[in-house]
Amino acid sequence: MANIEQLVLDTEFDRIAAGKNAIITVEDRYKLDSMPKEWLALGESGWRDRERNPLPRGEEALKTTTKAGWPTEALLRAQVSNLCHGDKPKFLIVYGGSGQVANDWTALMQSREILRELEPHETLHMAAGRPYFVFSSFGGQNNPRVIISNSMIVGNWAKYFPQLQNAGMLPYGQMTAGSWIFIGYQGIIQGTYETAGKAVEVAESNPRYDELSPLGQRMMVSEGLGFMSGAQPLAFKMVKDKLGRKNKIALIAEVEKKRIDTCFDRGFLDKKARTIEEALRMSETARDRDEAVSIGVHINAVDLLQYLVDNNIVPHFLTSQSAIHEVLQTNTGSKNTYPNFGYCPQGWTPEKALDKRNNSPKEYVEKALESVARQARLMNQLQKRGAVTTDYGNYLVGTAMRAGYEEAREIGGFVPMFIRPLFCEGRGPFRWEVLSNDPNDLRVTDKYAKMLLDKDLVTSTWLDLASKYIPIEPGLPARVMWAGYGGKENPGRAATAMLLNQLVADKHVKAPIIIGRDQLDCGSVASPQRETRAMRDGSDPISCYVLHNFTSAVMNGAISVAMHDGGGVGVGNSLATNYIALADGTPEAQRKLFFLLTTDALTGIMRHYIAGEPKAIEMVEQNKLFIPGKRFHFDYEGLYQRTRQMIKEKTEIDTFDVPLF
Numbered sequence: 001m002a003n004i005e006q007l008v009l010d011t012e013f014d015r016i017a018a019g020k021n022a023i024i025t026v027e028d029r030y031k032l033d034s035m036p037k038e039w040l041a042l043g044e045s046g047w048r049d050r051e052r053n054p055l056p057r058g059e060e061a062l063k064t065t066t067k068a069g070w071p072t073e074a075l076l077r078a079q080v081s082n083l084c085h086g087d088k089p090k091f092l093i094v095y096g097g098s099g100q101v102a103n104d105w106t107a108l109m110q111s112r113e114i115l116r117e118l119e120p121h122e123t124l125h126m127a128a129g130r131p132y133f134v135f136s137s138f139g140g141q142n143n144p145r146v147i148i149s150n151s152m153i154v155g156n157w158a159k160y161f162p163q164l165q166n167a168g169m170l171p172y173g174q175m176t177a178g179s180w181i182f183i184g185y186q187g188i189i190q191g192t193y194e195t196a197g198k199a200v201e202v203a204e205s206n207p208r209y210d211e212l213s214p215l216g217q218r219m220m221v222s223e224g225l226g227f228m229s230g231a232q233p234l235a236f237k238m239v240k241d242k243l244g245r246k247n248k249i250a251l252i253a254e255v256e257k258k259r260i261d262t263c264f265d266r267g268f269l270d271k272k273a274r275t276i277e278e279a280l281r282m283s284e285t286a287r288d289r290d291e292a293v294s295i296g297v298h299i300n301a302v303d304l305l306q307y308l309v310d311n312n313i314v315p316h317f318l319t320s321q322s323a324i325h326e327v328l329q330t331n332t333g334s335k336n337t338y339p340n341f342g343y344c345p346q347g348w349t350p351e352k353a354l355d356k357r358n359n360s361p362k363e364y365v366e367k368a369l370e371s372v373a374r375q376a377r378l379m380n381q382l383q384k385r386g387a388v389t390t391d392y393g394n395y396l397v398g399t400a401m402r403a404g405y406e407e408a409r410e411i412g413g414f415v416p417m418f419i420r421p422l423f424c425e426g427r428g429p430f431r432w433e434v435l436s437n438d439p440n441d442l443r444v445t446d447k448y449a450k451m452l453l454d455k456d457l458v459t460s461t462w463l464d465l466a467s468k469y470i471p472i473e474p475g476l477p478a479r480v481m482w483a484g485y486g487g488k489e490n491p492g493r494a495a496t497a498m499l500l501n502q503l504v505a506d507k508h509v510k511a512p513i514i515i516g517r518d519q520l521d522c523g524s525v526a527s528p529q530r531e532t533r534a535m536r537d538g539s540d541p542i543s544c545y546v547l548h549n550f551t552s553a554v555m556n557g558a559i560s561v562a563m564h565d566g567g568g569v570g571v572g573n574s575l576a577t578n579y580i581a582l583a584d585g586t587p588e589a590q591r592k593l594f595f596l597l598t599t600d601a602l603t604g605i606m607r608h609y610i611a612g613e614p615k616a617i618e619m620v621e622q623n624k625l626f627i628p629g630k631r632f633h634f635d636y637e638g639l640y641q642r643t644r645q646m647i648k649e650k651t652e653i654d655t656f657d658v659p660l661f
Contacts, residue, residue: 034105047089048474061437068120078180081475085184087227091339095227097323099174103129128170148562150178158572162331179562179578181516184473185230192235198418203316208386219315223301225254225263229321233294234268247292253301255344260296267471273297302346305378318387325395325570327368332361345371369403376400376408390414393530395569413533424608424615426485426601428521433476436511442477485601487623488642494597504585512584519576522604527574536612543575550577552599557592587656
């Protein structure tokens with residue numbers, strides 16, 4: 001019976017893919033006629049120009065245009081900021097291949113119209129990338145203004161996502177694209193920096209490091225300079241060895257020249273090379289001068305890896321961050337309307353890859369799988385020669401195994417190899433954006449965050465680097481840092497959020513601030529090929545914990561809360577949540593931010609406590625936190641008052657003297 005039902009199901013999805021519900025043209029799929037004409041006229045260059053893009057500036061940025069004020073105004077600006085930072089605004093694509101801010105332009109413009117008129121006690125529900133309904137609710141204005149779900153499909157049906165997407169029924173939300181809190185290349189830069197830094201430590205502590213060539217001891221190799229992977233060159237450049245003497249050389253392969261140019265123009269890439277030979281000459285010059293440098297080379301990653309293998313050039317760190325997950329998110333049942341090629345197989349140009357993906361998708365997938373398997377095989381060869389090798393959460397390993405290269409499993413995951421101890425402390429990519437759109441306001445927040453977190457080596461070291469190296473990008477000025485739980489002795493996420501709120505109240509900054517994070521976080525995601533890969537207790541695919549992270553954000557004052565399937569690794573392979581909170585300078589916001597940011601970090605610590613991670617167990621015991629399964633009175637009021645005290649001690653700023661309950 002099950003087989004008959006499956007045959008019926010397959011026939012139905014074939015009908016959707018090829019029949020009257022299928023999208024025929026890009027214009028039909030994205031409904032470009034619903035895009036404001038002045039926005040269409042911008043082109044990609046206009047969206048990326050801080051003086052021309054649609055975000056308000058100057059005095060206009062200090063005003064609200066919505067009935068509910070800043071809670072909805074903030075979300076309107078967050079949507080636009082995503083597009084300003086992003087890859088292909090015309091097609092609502094923000095990053096990661098096909099990660100979109102909404103399903104189509106009609107849906108986005110409808111959501112914006114609703115947000116402008118939304119009452120302070122109402123909530124807009126966005127389902128499958130479009131407005132679903134608006135309800136008032138018991139919690140009124142204490143509830144989120146928006147609830148978002150994207151690319152959510154019942155498990156066994158995930159393989160049909162490409163057909164449903166191509167038929168215009170739902171978008172790929174990625175992570176921060178569909179939850180409206182993408183902040184440009186900077187978004188994952190500290191996570192990349194922490195990963196690379198730890199990889200360098202591991203490499204240099206290995207006896208085989210001394211066997212590498214002088215160039216190999218400096219060289220860090222990867223692929224991808226897109227709107228997520230573009231963080232790599234600057235992050236790698238920041239990393240020195242543990243003695244602080246050797247600068248690093250980042251060599252990044254990118255098959256699309258335009259992406260190299262954009263990354264260079266934005267200040268995240270130092271040099272551009274047309275060939276491997278030219279890139280290696282640049283690398284040797286930097287080595288001889290003991291200079292840190294990042295080089296983007298216009299070549300397919302497989303060709304670069306083959307050259308390194310053939311010439312026995314072994315980098316001490318090797319990874320991959322192109323949109324490999326897109327290969328298996330290709331609709332092979334009919335023609336497609338993808339604006340991005342996703343992954344470019346070896347031997348093809350990006351133009352050919354895009355044409356084949358749209359018009360000969362079976363050929364595209366076959367060629368791409370062959371290429372990914374070859375790439376993984378070459379990475380394994382360099383790993384065996386001494387390179388510390390990892391994927392970077394782009395489904396490289398899973399795709400190569402699907403192509404028949406089982407040994408791809410030997411390539412480790414960056415989270416279990418390098419990041420998990422940070423997760424166990426409740427750390428992750430905490431971020432904020434200044435709604436004034438004024439870079440000076442961002443500098444003010446940097447200054448006070450450094451004062452607050454001066455004893456936290458992870459965040460204080462990073463904030464020094466960020467303010468020195470990271471340029472202002474086209475969207476709202478933003479900052480990311482891996483803040484953690486903190487506790488009664490050390491400030492963390494909650495203290496930082498409360499401080500930002502007080503900076504608004506005291507007019508140190510000119511307008512409110514929105515706060516969020518990436519879903520690549522300690523407690524918000526189940527992703528067996530990335531964040532929850534190789535959990536100590538084998539609980540990699542269990543996503544129950546993610547739902548509790550989602551509901552805690554709904555309960556604790558976020559202005560929007562989102563849930564997605566597939567972020568980074570493709571639909572069916574992960575489940576993750578996200579939120580946006582508002583620091584508007586009010587006492588009520590202070591209380592909300594304390595609850596939201598405290599519980600957000602705690603869910604990460606407890607998730608890893610359950611898995612038996614020693615660092616998480618240590619955090620629970622030292623800080624007298626919840627022990628899952630046991631009744632325990634957590635002293636929220638005491639932690640809240642101690643957090644207020646730490647803010648005062650560190651920054652001389654008084655927060656609101658209001659009770660927590």
